[in-house]
Amino acid sequence: MVTAPGDALAPRRGIGLVGGLSANLLNMIGIGPFITIPLALAAMGGPQALLGWLLGAVLCLFDGFVWAELGSTLPRSGGPFHYLREAFGPSKLGRLFGFLYLWQTLLIGPMSIASGTVGLAQYATYLVPSLTGWGIAALAAGVCLLNTGLLWRDVRSIQRLSITVSVIVIGACLWIILSGALHFNAARAFDFPANAFSPTHGFWMGLGAATLIGVYDYGGYNNVCMLGGEVRDAQRTIPRAVLLSIPIVAALYIGLNLAILGVLPWREAMQSKAVVAEFMQALYGPIGGITVAILILIASWGSALVVLLGYSRVPYAAAVEGEFFAPFARLHKKGGFPAISLLFMGIASAVACLVSLDNLIAVLIVIQTLFQYTAQCFAVVMLRRRNPVAQPGQFRMPLYPLPVIVTLAGWLYIVATGKPVHILAGIVMMLLGTGLFLLLSKRRASWPFER
Incomplete structure (x- = not known):
């Protein structure tokens, strides 16, 4: 049973720092690094792909300052929907940016969730080699629907689940890194090909592709911002969860890369479909490969779970503001969670599992x-100008505006080095969203068609 917002004024604030941090970490440490290490190696043609992981970490840290300040300033569920509306004016241009973020979320939310479950299904082929084609898609879609059922409950019980799985995932990563350190071969790890660092056009394009992969894998440090209305002491908790999660995961990812490159020749690793499992099999035999494959499947399942949790709050936030269909604003009567919004995201993500993994990542x-990341850089500047003095307890980024400038430059670099078809798809989606917003505004006689 569900209830309208008037009967349950807001979701329950049941998430503390440990819960918020685990929601971020579990989102970040999903299937990503376990399937994209070969992609990054191929993009740059050697172990110099580590530059992409380092550059991605720096970009995400600066972007983390943007998210931390916005999340502390407007700690509400649905995060960016409110950031963009308030920054650009909730009655005028902010309505367009808020709608575009909602439009984006209806597209990339399911794609983001599906990328995790499709990766999970592909990794499962290490354990079940007969799993191919439609079987992979069916398994991925089934995980999406399973997670929808698991999230059909009070957020406090989900917090306990995410903390437990986070401990398992981080423990698995540390085991892999320690195993690599004990068998590390520096000559193999840093076997750079000739002219690996020559600043050619190919180098910069490859670095952009590797950085895009790194950013995808680091993605999730903002998950706690989506749950702002369900976080305790949100002005302090959100920035801490964001800024702690990035260096923790960066250290784990760079450690994973070095561990694998120090054991497996990079030309072999670049061709692998289950590189971490093959790495552990080389060290411990079949039992090692099977064990780590199971742990990776747990990590990717948990990541998909918390990604669905975060994105399911965005249509709810828009509906509460009157910018989306009213049923999406309903909360479950007992659990206090946005039931219709969760159901929509769960089903849509299952359908998105029909798209290939590489296209899911790039278009995402x-x-x-x-749609969003560049706009948020301007949003934080506009909110600062409107309120130059920080409120008690509010986080303000250090060295302002340097983090904003670096973040904006980084996002533009990634887009500029992307494939034209993916850039075109993004532009087309933005134009379609703008057209739909204008059509709806004209029907409502609202900005920019006020009478």
Whole structure:
């Protein structure tokens, strides 16, 4: 049973710092690094792909300052929907930006969730080699629907689940890194090909592609911002969860890369479909490969779970503001969660599992950059100008405006080095969203068609 917002004024604030941090970490440490290490190696043609992971970490840290300040300033569920509306004016241009973010979320939310479950299904082929084609898609879609059922409950019980799985995932990563350190071969790890760092056009394009992969894998440090209305002491908790999660995951990812490159020749790793499992099999035999494959499947399942949790709050936030269909504003009578919004995201993500993984990743990052990430850089500046003095307890980024400038430059670089077809898809989606907004505004006689 569900209830309208008037009967349950807001979601329950049941998430503390540990819960918020685990929601971020579990989102970030999903299937991503376990399937994209070979993609990054191929993009740059050697272990110099580590530059992409380093550059991605720096970009995400600066972007984390943007998210931390916005999340502390407007700690509400649905995060960016409110950031963009308030920054650009909730009655005028902010309505367009808020709608575009909602439009983006209806597209990339399911794609983001599906990218995790499709990766999970592909990794499962290490354990079940007969799993191919439609079987992979069916398994991925089934995980999406399973997670929808698991999230059909009070957020406090989900917090306990995410903390437990986060401990398992981080423990698995540390085991992999320690195993690599004990068998590390520096000559193999840093076997750079000739002219690996020559600043050619190919180098910069490859670095852009590797950075895009790194950003995808680091993605999730903002998940706690989506749950702002369900976070305790949100002005302090959100920035801490964001800014702690990035260096923790960066250290784990760079450690994973070095561990694998120090054991497996990079030309072999670049061709692998289950590189971490093959790495552990080389060290511990079949049992090692099977064990780590199971742990990776747990990580990717948990990541998909918390991504669905975060994105399911965005249509709810828009509906509460009157910018989306009213049923999406309903909360479950007992659990206090946005039931219709969760159900929509769960089903849509299952359908998105029909798209290939590489296209899911590329289109996901490009569309988010064009729709949201660049706009948020301007949003934080506009909110600062409107309120130059920080409120008690509010986080303000250090060295302002340097983090904003670096973040904006980084996002533009990633888009500029992307494939034209993915850039075109992002532009087309943005134009379609703008057209739909104008059509709806004209029917309502609202801005910019006020009478």
